[in-house]
Amino acid sequence: MEGKKIRNMEEFASVSGISRPTLSKYFNDPTSVRDSTRKRIEAAVEQYDYRPNLYAMNQNRRLTKxxxxxxxxxxxxxxxxxxxxxxxxxxxxxxxxxxxxxxxxxxxxxxxxxxxxxxxxxxxxxxxxxxxxxxxxxxxxxxxxxxxxxxxxxxxxxxxxxxxNNDQSIGLIVDYLCRTGEPPAFFEMETPTNPNAYKRRTAYLAAMERLDHKPLLIQAPGEGWEFEEIGFQEGSRLVRDKTLPTDTILCSNDRLAIGFLSAAYEAGLRVGLGPGCALRVAGHDDHPFSRYTCPTLTTVSQDYxxxxxxxxxxxxxxxxxxxxxxxxxxxxxxxxxxxxxxx
Amino acid sequence: MEGKKIRNMEEFASVSGISRPTLSKYFNDPTSVRDSTRKRIEAAVEQYDYRPNLYAMNQNRRLTKxxxxxxxxxxxxxxxxxxxxxxxxxxxxxxxxxxxxxxxxxxxxxxxxxxxxxxxxxxxxxxxxxxxxxxxxxxxxxxxxxxxxxxxxxxxxxxxxxxxNNDQSIGLIVDYLCRTGEPPAFFEMETPTNPNAYKRRTAYLAAMERLDHKPLLIQAPGEGWEFEEIGFQEGSRLVRDKTLPTDTILCSNDRLAIGFLSAAYEAGLRVGLGPGCALRVAGHDDHPFSRYTCPTLTTVSQDYxxxxxxxxxxxxxxxxxxxxxxxxxxxxxxxxxxxxxxx
DNA sequence: TTTATATTTTTACGCGCGTAAAGTTTTATA
DNA sequence: TATAAAACTTTACGCGCGTAAAAATATAAA
Known part of the structure; x- marks a missing residue:
């Protein structure tokens, strides 16, 4: 740090020996000035610890960064x-x-x-x-x-x-589930908040039709973004009332599945594929937590x-x-x- | 919307019939002008859909909002x-x-x-x-x-x-765990990334001493913010090697506990308090997901x-x-x- | 080295608003 | 209705930088 602080681009121009318009150009796009000058500017920036005023910069630019x-x-x-x-x-x-x-x-x-x-x-x-x-x-x-x-x-x-591609991903998991056990019912929210929910429902219906299975929709009541809670509540109710239409549940997203799994666990229902398992549950998204559910959640990943x-x-x-x-x-x-x- | 758009405060001043300095004062702090003028300004803002330029505002103010x-x-x-x-x-x-x-x-x-x-x-x-x-x-x-x-x-x-207050909250759960079963071992990361980890460890040691129990620290290797994974790995290892020093584990935070619970589940260990349970696990934070773990996680809430x-x-x-x-x-x-x- | 071209410097103005100072109008209080 | 205080208007300048235009200089090509 060289003595006192630079207050504006004018001052920085005089101490660095580079004209203000050139500096202005540099700060807007470092590649727009000659290599040699860029290096000089960068050295001076380092030496004097100068950063242009963001507000003044952006005020006059038609486009900011x-x-x-x-x-x-x-x-x-x-x-x-x-x-x-x-x-x-x-x-x-x-x-x-x-x-x-x-x-x-x-x-x-x-x-x-x-x-x-x-x-x-x-x-x-x-x-x-x-x-x-x-x-x-x-x-x-x-x-x-x-x-x-x-x-x-x-x-x-x-x-x-x-x-x-919800069609592809839902198709993928429906195929898998049908291939390895009972065709899945689709578990979703009655009035979904999740943006992709309708696409996924449609994709599920199409996939089931393609495989000649009767689609089964389970629609949980509830609004908002507390998906786990909604999955848990409706899951608990389904298990308690024994109204599950099949032993395989495909959830519209992983957060619903997390709630559903929790409900199944609380009810003492064993989830998984092996013998002795009462239920299969799958999700969609490969949510960061889906590998730590009990059991770990079979799902379709999105390519973040x-x-x-x-x-x-x-x-x-x-x-x-x-x-x-x-x-x-x-x-x-x-x-x-x-x-x-x-x- | 009245005809063409207002481009700046000057224009807005002339169409609204209020001087620019007064407008400036208003936009800086609406309560700083007389009630009657505030209402006039607000009506005009509504009518002409004018919003001052953020950059120009902030450039000249010493402090922004x-x-x-x-x-x-x-x-x-x-x-x-x-x-x-x-x-x-x-x-x-x-x-x-x-x-x-x-x-x-x-x-x-x-x-x-x-x-x-x-x-x-x-x-x-x-x-x-x-x-x-x-x-x-x-x-x-x-x-x-x-x-x-x-x-x-x-x-x-x-x-x-x-x-x-980590002393209080850790004390609380240590008390509870000791009262209802074996004294807990403390499960944490070897080199914790979580900011409060050291405070919690110290609080645990103090609480155990106060209750005349021998403290037991379990320190999981691993770095970064993938707490669930670290809890899972070390949990799996402990269960596999049968080196758990007690049947009660207090985790430094809920995310570690979530991983640990997952490991216990995978290993077929029943977690909970009732008879037939091999392990008790508790966390800290009341993490949003802690009510959907299997079993649901006993923890201490932070007052967000x-x-x-x-x-x-x-x-x-x-x-x-x-x-x-x-x-x-x-x-x-x-x-x-x-x-x-x-x- | 000469010449054409690319960069930079100089000069000058503008952006939209903050704000100080002095004068004017409105409001509160009696 | 008079009077003081509060709020507002007018005027004027400054903030820190973008950017256009013309002149000066550096670089690359011949």
Whole structure:
């Protein structure tokens, strides 16, 4: 640290011997100046510990280096994990991730987008709440800010969509379950909050039809994001009333399955495939906790890493192109069967 | 929406018939203007859909309305939950929460603080990584920005600390376990990443001494934040080698316990209190998932809501006072025993 | 070395808002 | 209705940086 602190770019220009416009250019994009000057600037930055004022920078730029990341529910480990991965990718490309969770509330989702608009982000990665999202407002937002949707699609909204192929992944696990035992019933929420729920239900119905089995839907009452609790309550009720239509349950997502497994355990029902097991339970997502349930949860993984990578890359291409995509690309990644103890 | 869009406060002043300085005052603090003018402004804001430019606002203010919230690991539901609660409290008081996770990495923790400094926050709520935190850098930061530590204390750093009383909570569960069965062994990580781990170990040793029992420490190898995996691995090993020193295990936190329970289940060991149970397992934190383990996890709750409320309130008082606290207040909330199936 | 080209410097203005100072109007209190 | 206090308006300047344009310089190609 060399003497007193630099207060602004003007001062930094004089002590570093580089003109302010060049410095400005450098801070906007380090590769836009000659190699030799870049090195001089970097040395001076190091020496004087100078960082430009973010607010003044962003005020005058038409586009900032901010990229918004909005997920429906940060307390859900699935979204926390994918958000973390996205942050990494965004940082690596020299942008600043701004992470926002919607806490499951559509108003907050819109408020998040409005707050993002205030910070003039270069682009936004949005996993919408789904069914309850305010489509109109989101659509309006996407017209102003380059946005890539991930996890949950809203038809025609945003420049692109990246997610999982629910048809394939549900098909995969239905096939597996049918091959190794009774055809599964599908366990879901009556009015699902989970964005992909309807897709999965449809995929289940299609898969069962394809295999010539009669589909069985079990719909648990309850709202909100306490999936485990909902799975637990309805699971307990089904077991208590002995109204389970089959011995194989495919849950719409792992969190429901976690609750269901807990209910089965409490009821003394042995879950798994071996002899002596009363029930098979499978999930979907390969939730971080699914390998520690009792028994460990058989499920289909979503390719977090691939989804995050593709979303970030697509958005950056869009930003650097500087123009809307000519067509709305939808990328679906395939799920992998994760065979564990529960089915 | 009245015709064309307002581009700046100047324009908004002319269409609304209120002078710019007054508008500026209003946007900085709505209660600082007369009631009648506030209503006029609010009507105009509504009518013209005007919002001041955040960057221009913050550039000239010495203090922004931003409050940083930094937690060690966002993918840990415990921190996700407390972060969510903090966000709520901050929003309610008219500030803007800026949420950052350190992904368990000390460099990232420091980088988060540096990025926060760039946005000139009014204050920061920081749950440090603990042992691995760069104390010196954090201390330097706290001297520049009013900071309240929560969850994990760093002696003398920050204006205040809010957390749980580990002595009390560990004492509580040790008492309970001793009263209802064999004295517990303490299960923890060899080199704990969890910020409160050492406090809890010390509290365990003290409690056992007080009750005239010989303390038993079990230290699992492994690093990082994959606590469940570490609990699972070491749990499996202990059961396989039959080296468990007692039938009662108190885990340093619920995530370790979740892994341990999974190991016990896989090994066919029945966990719980009744006859026919080979093992009792207890945790600490009342982790969101602890009520869905098999069996459900007996644990000590941390008072999330109280910790969040007190932290936010303390910081806001500090900010509004505009001066450092005359003494560093430490507030500890007591844990409650949550009796479930596992012990 | 000369010449064409790419970078940098100089100069100058603008962004949208904070805020101080002095003058004017409104409101509260009597 | 007079009077003091509070709130507002007018005027003016500054914040730290983006960026355009013209001139000066460095680099690469011939």
């Amino acid at each position: 901010n990229i918004g990341i909005v997920v429906p529910y940060l307390a859900d480990p699935f979204f926390a994990e994918i958000a973390r991965t996205l942050e990494d990718h965004v940082l690596r490309t020299g942008y600043r991730p701004v992470l926002l969770g919607s806490h499951g509330r559509p108003e907050l989702e819109i408020e998040n987008l409005e707050n993002l608009r205030l910070i003039k982000p270069a682009g936004v990665l949005l996993a919408p709440l789904g069914r309850v999202s305010d489509r109109e407002q989101i659509e309006a937002f996407c017209k102003e800010v380059p946005t890539v949707l991930f996890d949950a699609n809203i038809d025609g909204v945003g420049e692109a969509f990246v997610g999982s 890493e691939a989804i995050a990578k593709k979303s970030a890359e697509t958005l950056l291409q869009l930003i650097e192109a500087g123009s809307p995509a000519d067509s709305r690309e939808e990328t679906l990644f395939e799920g992998r069967l994760i065979m564990r103890g529960s089915a | 931003n409050i940083g919230i930094v937690v060690p690991y966002l993918a840990d539901p415990f921190f996700a939950e407390i972060a969510r609660t903090l966000e709520d409290h901050v929003l309610r008081t008219g500030y803007r929460p800026v949420l950052l996770g350190s992904h368990g990495r000390p460099e990232l923790e420091i980088e988060n603080l540096e990025n926060l400094r760039l946005i000139k926050p009014a204050g920061v709520l920081l749950a440090p990584l603990g042992r691995v935190s760069d104390r010196e850098q954090i201390e330097a930061f706290c001297k520049e920005v009013p900071t309240v530590l929560f969850d994990a204390n760093i002696d003398g750093v920050g204006e205040a600390f809010v957390g749980s 809501e109280a910790i969040a409320k007190k932290s936010a309130e303390t910081l806001l008082q500090l900010i509004e006072a505009g001066s450092p606290a005359d003494s560093r207040e430490e507030t500890l909330f007591e844990g409650r025993l949550i009796m479930r199936g596992s012990a």
